[in-house]
Every structure is written in C-alpha cells, then in structure tokens.
Amino acid sequence: MSQSEKTAVVLVNLGTPDKAEPGAVRRYLKEFLSDSRVVEGKGLRRLLWLSVLNGIILNLRPKKVAKAYASIWEDDSPMRKILDKQVAELHLLLQKQYGDSAPDVFAAMTYGLPNLTARLGKLSESGYKKILLVPMYPQYSATTTAPIYDQVAKYQLTQRCVLDIRIVNSYYSHPAYISALANHIQQFKEQNGAADKLLLSYHGIPKEYADKGDPYPVQCHETSKLLAAKMGLADNEWITTFQSRFGPAEWMQPYTDKTLEALPEKGVKTLHITCPAFSADCLETLEEIAIENRDVFLEAGGEQYDYIPALNAQASFIDLLAALVKEQAGDWVGER
Numbered sequence: 515m516s517q518s519e520k521t522a523v524v525l526v527n528l529g530t531p532d533k534a535e536p537g538a539v540r541r542y543l544k545e546f547l548s549d550s551r552v553v554e555g556k557g558l559r560r561l562l563w564l565s566v567l568n569g570i571i572l573n574l575r576p577k578k579v580a581k582a583y584a585s586i587w588e589d590d591s592p593m594r595k596i597l598d599k600q601v602a603e604l605h606l607l608l609q610k611q612y613g614d615s616a617p618d619v620f621a622a623m624t625y626g627l628p629n630l631t632a633r634l635g636k637l638s639e640s641g642y643k644k645i646l647l648v649p650m651y652p653q654y655s656a657t658t659t660a661p662i663y664d665q666v667a668k669y670q671l672t673q674r675c676v677l678d679i680r681i682v683n684s685y686y687s688h689p690a691y692i693s694a695l696a697n698h699i700q701q702f703k704e705q706n707g708a709a710d711k712l713l714l715s716y717h718g719i720p721k722e723y724a725d726k727g728d729p730y731p732v733q734c735h736e737t738s739k740l741l742a743a744k745m746g747l748a749d750n751e752w753i754t755t756f757q758s759r760f761g762p763a764e765w766m767q768p769y770t771d772k773t774l775e776a777l778p779e780k781g782v783k784t785l786h787i788t789c790p791a792f793s794a795d796c797l798e799t800l801e802e803i804a805i806e807n808r809d810v811f812l813e814a815g816g817e818q819y820d821y822i823p824a825l826n827a828q829a830s831f832i833d834l835l836a837a838l839v840k841e842q843a844g845d846w847v848g849e850r
C-alpha cells in the first residue's frame with residue numbers, strides 16, 4: 515500500500531488539565547477561555563474580558579477548580595483516559611470491520627494535550643493524507659465544534675499541500691446515538707429501579723449565543739425528544755435542563771441546579787440524571803452532576819439521586835463511531 519493512501523480517524527474532545535493542580539488548571543483555563551469562540555466579544559468588550567480573565571479569573575478560579583478535579587482524578591484526568599479507551603476500542607472494531615485497510619485511530623484535544631494542531635502535523639509527517647475528525651460533541655455548538663474547524667483552517671494555512679480533512683459536524687439525531695442512549699438508560703433502570711423523573715442535563719451556553727443563531731440548544735432539545743420517543747416516555751417523565759453556568763450573564767434555561775432545587779416540592783423524590791452532550795465523563799458530569807448537584811437535590815427534600823454515566827467506551831457508542839466513519843469516510847476506507 516502506498517503512503518499516499520494512509521487514512522486516519524481522530525477523535526477530538528475539548529481538553530483537560532495535565533494535573534489536578536492550580537498551575538496546570540490555570541494553563542488550561544487560560545488557553546480555553548482566551549478562545550473568542552468560547553467567550554465572544556470584539557474591541558472594547560474583548561479587552562475588558564481579557565483583563566477580567568487575566569486579572570481576576572486566572573488568579574482565583576484555578577485553586578477551587580483544581581480541588582474539584584482532585585476529587586475525580588485517577589492517574590490522569592477521566593476525559594483523557596476515556597478518550598484513549600474510545601480510540602483503542604474504535605481501532606479494534608475498525609480492524610475487525612476492514613482488516614488491513616482499516617484506518618488508524620488517534621486522540622486529540624482542542625485545548626491542552628494531546629494537541630490537535632500538533633496531531634495534524636505528526637500525521638502529515640507520518641504520511642497520512644486523509645483525515646476524518648470526529649468531535650466528541652453530539653450537538654454542534656459554535657463554542658465547541660467550531661474551534662475544531664478553526665484549528666484545522668489555521669493548520670492548513672501553514673501547509674503547501676493541504677491535508678484532505680473531513681469533520682463530522684454533529685450526530686445529535688443519529689439513530690445509532692439515540693438507540694445507544696436509550697438502551698443505556700433502560701439498562702440502568704432495570705438494574706437500579708425506576709425513578710419519578712429522568713433529567714437530561716446539557717452543558718449550557720450563554721443565551722445571547724443561541725439568540726444569535728447557535729443551533730446547539732435546538733439540537734439538545736431534539737436529542738431529548740427523540741430519546742424520550744425511543745424510550746416510550748410520557749411528557750411528564752422527563753425534562754431537559756442546562757448546567758455549568760459561567761459568569762453573570764443569562765445562560766440557556768431551565769438551569770439544572772435551580773430545577774433540582776424545585777423538583778422535590780413538586781413531588782419528584784427520586785431522580786435519574788444523565789448528560790447527553792458529553793460522550794465521555796469529565797469534571798462537568800463526575801463532579802458537578804454526580805457530586806455537587808446530588809447535594810442540591812437531597813437538601814431540597816429529594817430522596818434518591820442516581821447519575822447515569824456517559825456512554826464512554828461502551829460498545830454501543832463505539833458502534834456509532836464506526837457508523838460515522840462508514841458514512842463520512844467509507845470511500846476512503848474502501849480505497850486502501
């Protein structure tokens with residue numbers, strides 16, 4: 515096989531610090547929160563944000579956030595460990611499906627390590643010409659998926675012979691994604707008993723971004739509706755909320771924490787909660803949802819609160835990734 519035919523699949527997640535320590539968290543937050551896709555604003559607004567970020571947030575937040583990371587840290591950040599597992603499992607499955615012509619599979623992060631731009635450089639040096647990037651975000655957002663497109667465009671600008679790169683835009687309504695979620699939740703119910711309500715908590719974005727056209731919340735609601743239909747849930751058995759509000763501006767509502775505070779007095783005493791915007795467990799699920807928000811619900815009078823883990827490296831999620839490879843790069847895989 516000639517070098518020019520080499521194809522790679524790269525699974526891309528957001529990024530996470532190298533250590534659960536304030537210095538590493540500071541470096542991570544600086545890179546992430548300096549991206550003008552994440553915190554928008556031009557001119558004076560941009561200057562003001564950068565001075566708040568560098569003068570206040572990066573001095574105060576890393577200590578508190580490092581503690582939160584420490585409470586979920588294993589020998590590395592869960593997000594990076596899970597991404598490595600997803601890569602290994604997808605590689606195995608593609609080898610079963612395509613034999614010698616299976617594409618190779620790699621990991622990358624938009625912020626932190628392993629760095630996406632560096633990954634593209636290394637793949638190019640190793641002779642890969644065709645690259646499919648699969649973001650670990652089922653729903654497209656200008657704050658998460660678009661920065662992957664930005665980094666690819668910046669990388670290509672530095673190349674005389676650009677790489678042939680395709681990017682999976684979203685898979686919020688993909689039948690294999692909805693089935694994987696539905697089966698996973700159903701299985702959890704069968705093993706742990708039913709609950710009064712299923713809460714589907716998505717990472718939020720500022721309301722202003724949605725008002726300006728970010729399709730993320732619409733896609734989240736669509737995922738929820740398809741999931742509820744697939745599971746045969748009645749309208750009063752599930753609810754969609756948005757978590758991880760950051761800063762003083764209004765974010766997408768209803769907020770997860772405020773909803774959890776209010777549910778017990780409406781008679782919801784037992785709850786299953788899961789986070790369909792996260793393909794891998796991370797700080798936002800393992801700490802904010804599984805630990806912090808549990809207390810909010812129980813202190814408000816809730817009796818039982820179960821966090822249903824992300825799909826992570828489960829076979830059904832790996833099957834979905836393989837389906838995306840076939841749909842979006844089947845012609846490349848067949849070519850080798």
Ligand SMILES: C=CC1=C(C)c2cc3[nH]c(cc4nc(cc5[nH]c(cc1n2)c(C)c5CCC(=O)O)C(CCC(=O)O)=C4C)c(C)c3C=C
Binds near residue numbers: 529579720797
């Ligand atoms: C400040 C604005 C932020 C926007 C907009 C935002 C959107 C967004 N984020 C995710 C997924 C994840 N975010 C994670 C952590 C995280 N997010 C923000 C801020 C915004 N996110 C911060 C400041 C942090 C770091 C933690 C903190 O300081 O509170 C993570 C977890 C990373 C990990 O290491 O485990 C994920 C995943 C999505 C899907 C999204 C919009 C659609």
Ligand SMILES: [Fe+2]
Binds near residue numbers: 717758
């Ligand atoms: Fe975030």
Ligand SMILES: [Fe+2]
Binds near residue numbers: 758797798802
């Ligand atoms: Fe958070």
